[in-house]
Amino acid sequence: MKNLIKASLLASVAFGCMTTAAYAQDTDTTSVDEVIVTARRTEENNQQVPAAVSAFNERALERMQAQDTTGLQGAVPNLNIVQGRGSSNATNIYIRGVGQPDALQTFDPAVGVYIDDVYLSRIRGAQMDLLDLERVEVLRGPQGTLYGKNTIGGALKLVTRKPDQEFRANASIAAGDYSMLEAKAAVSGPVSDTVALGLAGLYSSHDGYVTDRLNGREYNDKNTWGVRGALAWTPSDQVRVDIAADYSRDDAALNLGQPVNNLTTLFGAPLLTVPNPNHYNFTGAATSTLPNSTQLRHWGVSGTVTYDVSDNLTFKSITAYRNLETDDYVDIDATQLETGDAFVGVDQDQTSQEFQLLYSSDNWNVVAGVYYLRENITSHQEAYADDLIGGGITFTRFVDDDLQTTSWAGYANASYRWDNGLQLSAGIRYTEEKKDYDRATYTVSSNPLFTSVVPFPFVADDTWDDWSPMISLDYQIDDDHMIYARISQGFKSGGFNGRANSPQERTEYDPETATTYEIGAKTQWFDRTLRLNATAFFNDYQDFQARVSSLEIILGVPTPQLSVFNAGSMEIFGVEFEGQWTPIQGLLLESQIGYLNADYKEFDDLRFAAFGGSRAFQQPAFAPEWTARFAGQYEWNLNGNGYFLVGANARYRSEMALAVDNTFTNTNVRNGLWSDDYWLFDARAVWQNEDRRYSIGVYGQNLTDEVYRTEGQEFSSVGSIRTTYYGAPRTWFVRFTARY
DSSP, X not given: OHHHHHHHHXXXXXXXXXXXXXXXXXXXXXXXXXXXEOTTSSOEEGGGOSSOEEEEEHHHHHHHTOOBGGGGTTTSTTEEEEEOTTOSSBEEEEETTEEOOOOOTTSOOSEEEEETTEEEOOSBTOOOBOOSEEEEEEEESOOTTTTOTTOSSEEEEEEEOOOOSSOEEEEEEEEETTTEEEEEEEEEEESSSSEEEEEEEEEEEEOOSEEBTTTOOEESOEEEEEEEEEEEEEEETTEEEEEEXXXXXXXXXXXXXXXXXXXXXXXXXXXXXXXXXXXXXXXTSBOOOSOSOEEEEEEEEEEEEEEEOSSSEEEEEEEEEEEEEEEEEEESSOSSSOSSEEEEEEEEEEEEEEEEEEEEOSSEEXXXXXXXXEEEEEEEEEEEOTTTSOTTOOEEEEEEEEEEEEEXXXXXXXXXXXXXXXXEEEEEEEEEEEEEEEEEEEEEESSGGGOEEEEEEEEEEEEEEEEEEEEEEEEEEETTEEEEEEEEEEEEOOEEOTTOOSGGXXXXXXXXXXXXXXXXXXXXXXXXXXXXXXXXXXXXXXXXXXXXXEEEEETXXXXXXXXXXXXXXXXXXXXXXXXXXXXXXXXXXXEEEEEEEEEEEEEBOTTOGGGTTBOTTSOOBTOOSEEEEEEEEEEEEOSSSOEEEEEEEEEEEOOEESSSOOBOSSSOOBOSOEEOOEEEEEEEEEEEOTTSSEEXXXXXESTTOOOOEEEEEEEXXXXXEEEEEEXXXXXXXXXXXXXX
């Protein structure tokens, strides 16, 4: 803690990070950014929203040097957002210690991701490049009232820039080490008095950060491209129609990790001794015999109709269809052996419809609506384990499953503000969700003892419902100071164990719920040159869903068991701080700090007999005690020769567990699925011309070449597999940008 305080004091006076200054406006930083958000489905200044919302406009995203959604890491207190394990296209998102890291298609996310109010049902496809965005909003804590299912931890909203009657265009190209190349472009403007069009596209690639020590193949690279089109039609002053379509492709190599312990056969015989299991070398730490490929195709269309019925009443319809296809090879053991290799092919589509009524007056703001979602997911999986049994026995398991989800909800949220500045808000949402699951599993082996030619079925269906309430009270002391108290609840739907390897694992689990009690203050000082926001919260997390592994003897054969069940309860307490300060013209200092204390109160697991059948002593996954970011920037006016900006950025994360199963069953000793505390430092220098239309900058990330873990795989019942994944090494690039 002392080292953190000392480092924080040093970092708080450092310069921060911004890719380019905002175009078409002065960036002399005489006041902090004002961001209008729609966290409560109506437009509000974020400083007046009685909830913990971190919002970033284009300038703020540029300051963070964020290139995709994982670039938000560190900029939001108590947020963990990293690339998902074993996949180039999945995103692991935890907010305040609540999340879901498993990309398997039967597991629902715990943090909802939205693009223009369209919900994305899977964590696959959520690692999106930031292209032509108006803003990003991160809502911390349960969002059950206005956003519904699977927002038990919070919500991440990406709001794209809509075309209008003003012509805009921008383009950038960047190149750097690891053969990094990135090109982005966007243009929008009117084609008539009532119609405007917009088009944006990107291409982004870099070579692999990991090189195979046996055959020279590269892993952990990037190869992505995408386009988005938008049309805005305003046939009258009362009606606006927005239609959008997007398409993206990701064709990357394997996302490979590092084994952290020696591998064994299913019977415990040694297979491979891992050298230096606690050390990682970006140029020679891993190998694989799988096809070097992970692929994604993701597209969608949406239409939003907004009709102003009167000066006070607005009707809105949001219709969307999305399709996601992935073909991922996953080397779970991260070695040349086949003990836990897999292919996972997923075809998912979803159709959603939402109707809203929004009423506003001098004292009232009311949002009410109904929501419908239909999702279909089919999956084909192949698990390759020719080395798992030993004795030259080959083994391949095949899984085909089909999941259909039908969800509907009705909700209402109302706020009334008295003339003295006091506001009361209350809301409730009812959700009903039905799931139908059909799965068939069989194995092929050179030994008949392990062969199951006749598939064992897993056919199930169930329906769950939930009431999610919210109430808050806030007091607007004056235009710059507000305090609030809030109680909110959210839930994550129940489901079926999509990792069932035997009839004993054909299990169902119930929904999990979280109730958060929160107090906060949002303040601005000294003519709005200083902004200080603070939040304290307590989260009562019940029936959380846990996936754990064990090894059972069935008919004399060791059989890995991958169980999912409602494990118990957790209590989470935390404090969050966000600050911005412009002490003099041209200088901006920023800081975000999060403190988190997460503890299991119940976690029943009979395997932990030495601890009374409980593993509540363990540390919850992805819940570091401290997260912090310190940044700033300074800009010089070159008196007719443009502007020159320099900056640096420091992000801190204390140690954290990388999996639910993070200790052995007979002791409380860590098994390697942990990340030590670490600091990451970025910096840049940017020149802009006089009217800020053109800029060129040099950027560096992870300047100290810190080696740090971000994710973990726990399949200890399958050949003692425990694998960790690592963040990017030191990189640099040069970017040129033009704006009109």
